[in-house]
Amino acid sequence: MVNESAPFQSPIEKRWLHLIGGVALTAVLLLVGYSLIAGPSSGEAPSTDSRAPGRASTSRPPSIAALSEPPDFSGTISASTPRALTIETQTGPRVVRIDGDTKVFVEDGTEGTREDLTRDTGVAVVAASTDGGRTYAASEIAVLPR
Amino acid sequence: MDRKSRVNVEVAIAGGVFVVSLVVYLLTLTPSLSYNSIDGNELATVPSQLGLLHQTGYPVYTWVGKVFSLLPFGDVAYRANLLSAVSAAGTVALISSLVVLLGRGSARIEGLTTVPRDVALYGSAVFAALLLAFSVTFWSQAVIAELYAPNTFLLGLALILLLLWARHEESMGGRDATDAKSVRLFGGFALVYGLSMGTHLSNLAFAPGFIFYILLTNRFFLLQPRLLAAGLVGFGLGLLQFVWLPLKAGDSTDAVSSVRPDDLSGVYDYTLGAFPQFRWAYPLSDMPERIYFYASFVIANFYLPGVLLAIAGAWAMLWRHPKAFFLLMGAYLPHVVFFMEYNVVDLEVFFLPSHLIVAVVAGYGLWTALELGLVQAQRLPSPFPVRSPLSVNGEGVRGWGLPAIAALLILALPVYSVVDRWDENDESRNTGINDFYELAFERLPEGAILSGGSGVTSYDLFYYPIVEDLRPDIIIPTLPGRDDRDGTGTASGPAYAVTSGFLGRTPSFAGADRALWQVPVLASPTVSFDPRGGRRLTLYRGQTEAPQLLVTNPSPLVRIDEPVGGLTLLGYDIDAHEVEAGGSVHLRLYWTGAFNNLYSVSTQIGDAPYFENHDFGFGNLNRYLTTVRPVAPGDALVEEYDLVVLSSLDAGEHRFRIRTVSATAGASEWLDIGTIMVRD
Numbered sequence: 001m002v003n004e005s006a007p008f009q010s011p012i013e014k015r016w017l018h019l020i021g022g023v024a025l026t027a028v029l030l031l032v033g034y035s036l037i038a039g040p041s042s043g044e045a046p047s048t049d050s051r052a053p054g055r056a057s058t059s060r061p062p063s064i065a066a067l068s069e070p071p072d073f074s075g076t077i078s079a080s081t082p083r084a085l086t087i088e089t090q091t092g093p094r095v096v097r098i099d100g101d102t103k104v105f106v107e108d109g110t111e112g113t114r115e116d117l118t119r120d121t122g123v124a125v126v127a128a129s130t131d132g133g134r135t136y137a138a139s140e141i142a143v144l145p146r
Numbered sequence: 147m148d149r150k151s152r153v154n155v156e157v158a159i160a161g162g163v164f165v166v167s168l169v170v171y172l173l174t175l176t177p178s179l180s181y182n183s184i185d186g187n188e189l190a191t192v193p194s195q196l197g198l199l200h201q202t203g204y205p206v207y208t209w210v211g212k213v214f215s216l217l218p219f220g221d222v223a224y225r226a227n228l229l230s231a232v233s234a235a236g237t238v239a240l241i242s243s244l245v246v247l248l249g250r251g252s253a254r255i256e257g258l259t260t261v262p263r264d265v266a267l268y269g270s271a272v273f274a275a276l277l278l279a280f281s282v283t284f285w286s287q288a289v290i291a292e293l294y295a296p297n298t299f300l301l302g303l304a305l306i307l308l309l310l311w312a313r314h315e316e317s318m319g320g321r322d323a324t325d326a327k328s329v330r331l332f333g334g335f336a337l338v339y340g341l342s343m344g345t346h347l348s349n350l351a352f353a354p355g356f357i358f359y360i361l362l363t364n365r366f367f368l369l370q371p372r373l374l375a376a377g378l379v380g381f382g383l384g385l386l387q388f389v390w391l392p393l394k395a396g397d398s399t400d401a402v403s404s405v406r407p408d409d410l411s412g413v414y415d416y417t418l419g420a421f422p423q424f425r426w427a428y429p430l431s432d433m434p435e436r437i438y439f440y441a442s443f444v445i446a447n448f449y450l451p452g453v454l455l456a457i458a459g460a461w462a463m464l465w466r467h468p469k470a471f472f473l474l475m476g477a478y479l480p481h482v483v484f485f486m487e488y489n490v491v492d493l494e495v496f497f498l499p500s501h502l503i504v505a506v507v508a509g510y511g512l513w514t515a516l517e518l519g520l521v522q523a524q525r526l527p528s529p530f531p532v533r534s535p536l537s538v539n540g541e542g543v544r545g546w547g548l549p550a551i552a553a554l555l556i557l558a559l560p561v562y563s564v565v566d567r568w569d570e571n572d573e574s575r576n577t578g579i580n581d582f583y584e585l586a587f588e589r590l591p592e593g594a595i596l597s598g599g600s601g602v603t604s605y606d607l608f609y610y611p612i613v614e615d616l617r618p619d620i621i622i623p624t625l626p627g628r629d630d631r632d633g634t635g636t637a638s639g640p641a642y643a644v645t646s647g648f649l650g651r652t653p654s655f656a657g658a659d660r661a662l663w664q665v666p667v668l669a670s671p672t673v674s675f676d677p678r679g680g681r682r683l684t685l686y687r688g689q690t691e692a693p694q695l696l697v698t699n700p701s702p703l704v705r706i707d708e709p710v711g712g713l714t715l716l717g718y719d720i721d722a723h724e725v726e727a728g729g730s731v732h733l734r735l736y737w738t739g740a741f742n743n744l745y746s747v748s749t750q751i752g753d754a755p756y757f758e759n760h761d762f763g764f765g766n767l768n769r770y771l772t773t774v775r776p777v778a779p780g781d782a783l784v785e786e787y788d789l790v791v792l793s794s795l796d797a798g799e800h801r802f803r804i805r806t807v808s809a810t811a812g813a814s815e816w817l818d819i820g821t822i823m824v825r826d
Contacts, residue, residue, distance in 0.1 A: 014468060017362075017464075017468035017469070017471075017472065018464060018465065018468060021464040021468060021471050021472065021475070022464060024475070025460055025461065025464060025475070028479070029457065031433075031434075031437060032437055032441060034434060035433070035434040035435070035437035035438045035441065036437075036438060036441055038434045038435075038438070064744065074744070079435075079439075081427065081428050081429070081432060081489070082429065083427065084427060084489055086491070093491045094491060095489060095490060095491050097423075124744070135423065135424075135489070135490070135491075
């Protein structure tokens with residue numbers, strides 16, 4: 001069906017190109033397919049707006065009270081890596097870098113660990129930016145009551 | 147169709163998609179400054195002064211931006227937005243030419259005559275061009291001042307020149323065929339590719355694809371000194387633009403970076419060594435998740451049918467034009483992998499060069515599908531007794547059904563995208579920043595010290611003194627070029643501050659007692675419903691005495707007494723129910739409930755997709771409750787400030803509504819609390 005009219009590659013060269021390209025493309029598509037199946041369970045990022053307004057709390061959560069200063073912003077963790085969190089806030093996503101010095105306070109106000117900062121968790125963050133707001137370095141993170 | 151006619155048709159198609167996309171971009175163009183990009187306002191400001199942009203410097207963008215800043219209409223920020231629109235439309239035109247060039251270089255499917263083959267190819271070229279034109283991310287960058295549209299234009303041009311060179315090489319037949327035209331085309335490609343480093347250095351990731359393609363086109367390339375020299379000289383000339391960096395090192399306005407490109411090591415740190423904290427941020431185990439996020443971006447831009455066409459197109463290209471497959475995949479994969487490992491908030495825009503390739507490959511996929519469909523169609527009986535312009539093998543009669551289906555396939559997705567994404571990308575009413583600063587600079591007292599942030603995110607403020615030369619009597623300690631960034635060396639004028647940074651953070655007052663109370667003066671609807679866009683914009687006055695934050699048993703002029711999230715809006719005072727567009731209304735909101743600093747308050751006038759947002763109590767709440775007095779029975783919290791009314795609102799009556807957002811409970815429903823009559 002296909003008439004070979006494009007010059008330059010010999011049939012042998014073309015066969016090799018088809019083979020290498022086909023293997024590469026198949027590998028990429030398999031990897032994407034696997035990621036699409038594996039990804040959604042950990043990748044969904046519901047916004048803060050998805051929470052029911054009727055669940056408003058008027059008291060100050062203990063974790064917030066444990067912060068040494070008022071939080072700079074709050075939101076929901078939409079992505080998490082060992083070194084950074086992406087937090088969906090009301091005015092857009094923020095990337096927050098975390099390190100060994102970052103203090104984490106859980107719902108009851110006691111100190112938690114990095115493992116408490118899982119996806120979909122609501123957090124309030126005390127942070128400073130060193131690059132004009134592209135990323136923030138968190139000094140304290142309070143886990144908000146669900 | 148002879149060669150000349152074909153060229154005419156192809157130019158007409160490129161011109162047609164250029165005009166269509168440019169019209170849409172102009173209809174949705176941001177009128178001036180915006181918060182839709184972190185550094186967009188810097189990009190609207192610095193080129194007009196021929197200054198030095200943040201890392202990686204972007205000399206070519208600076209120079210082209212300067213040319214556009216000289217246009218005789220709109221303000222300078224509008225002209226910078228126009229640069230994006232024109233270069234985005236230019237990219238769209240180049241995409242159509244790319245698809246045609248790739249089609250012409252592909253192996254033919256037997257059984258089709260030239261006319262239906264050409265029609266299918268031209269239709270697919272239109273499809274690919276418009277698919278990219280109205281994809282959500284590309285469109286969003288075409289209506290604001292940003293680097294990405296000029297960058298895709300240069301990359302598209304480099305790809306075209308490379309394909310033209312290869313076509314010429316092939317037509318000459320091999321090793322000894324290199325002639326002056328070949329040298330010119332290859333040198334042109336190398337020059338444009340080098341220049342494109344001045345719109346984004348990440349274009350280097352396209353190099354593996356280019357190298358594959360060059361060697362597959364001419365395996366003796368490295369043995370041909372003329373070609374090699376043309377490539378090196380062209381690319382080197384393109385890179386010469388970076389001499390601009392040391393020349394302008396003293397002008398660096400990027401306060402977030404301590405790097406100064408004033409020597410070779412500084413130039414390296416400012417360019418190739420820039421942003422190490424963003425790169426390779428994710429471990430290998432995160433790759434499935436990163437791929438998932440990337441796939442989500444692609445589907446959001448091209449929808450599932452577009453992505454499926456791109457996958458089909460990749461296979462078809464591998465079969466019909468393997469060299470082009472290696473060119474595009476060799477450019478696409480390194481680029482995508484690099485940015486999947488990049489950790490910034492505005493990640494989606496970094497994928498635009500790879501989106502360009504996805505659109506081209508999707509067009510290729512549609513072309514192959516159309517050709518296969520046309521071949522099959524000649525075996526079917528005609529559904530309609532009408533002659534079709536798409537005659538197959540000269541037989542002619544196949545009805546209008548097939549071309550109708552083809553036209554539907556070609557136009558359905560781009561048209562759907564325009565309708566689906568219009569509201570999201572329509573920035574034509576985004577006037578909140580300009581309205582705010584016009585009023586703010588008008589109202590600031592003589593000799594005021596206006597504190598703000600520094601660095602690329604503060605050019606919403608810097609634009610006015612730098613470009614518009616507005617109110618030179620106002621001292622802005624963080625203004626690029628000033629040495630006393632903390633304001634300690636300035637005169638003791640009245641202290642004011644404006645929110646700054648990506649978050650719109652509450653400021654501190656430079657050079658003054660940091661314990662000043664921050665009294666809100668003016669706030670603007672600059673936060674967008676689009677999660678990408680917007681941030682707070684509020685002007686504060688610093689004063690030593692505490693504002694009256696709590697009042698007992700107030701009687702607001704407009705009584706509401708309705709819950710708004712966890713708070714209750716008792717009512718509000720307003721100085722006028724009728725206001726000129728671009729003016730402001732004076733508000734006093736009265737709140738009851740359990741007060742804490744976990745709330746923010748949003749107000750909105752009219753149906754423009756922007757609202758004003760501030761922390762409950764404008765950042766004074768905790769301090770007031772602990773140092774002035776606690777809440778007593780019957781107390782209401784008062785928020786008093788001027789609210790900007792967007793100049794983009796049409797004359798007429800507009801709803802006025804309010805909501806709160808709690809850190810623990812999310813956003814409340816909007817509550818309609820009245821109407822405001824807006825005059826022209």
